[in-house]
Amino acid sequence: MQRNNVHHVYTVERIAWELGVSEALIHELPLAAEPEDGVIWVYGANDDNGILAFTDEGIEELKLLLEEYHRVSPSKA
16 A cells, blocks of 8 residues: 655745745746645645645755746746
C-alpha cells in the first residue's frame, strides 16, 4: 500500500515572504498545477474556499515557475 509522505505544507503567505514576492504572484503561477506538483488545498470546518498550500516539491516547482516568469516578464519582477 502506497502512503503519502507529506507531513507538512506551507501557506502562500509563508512562501511569498520567504521568496520575497507578492502573495498575488504566488496565487497566479500554479494555475494549472496538480497535487502531483506539490499544490494542495486545505479546508477547515467552515471554510468553503480553502487555503492554497504547497509541499516541499511544490515550492521547488514554484521556484522554477518564478525563474521562468522573471525571464519572460522582467519588467513585472
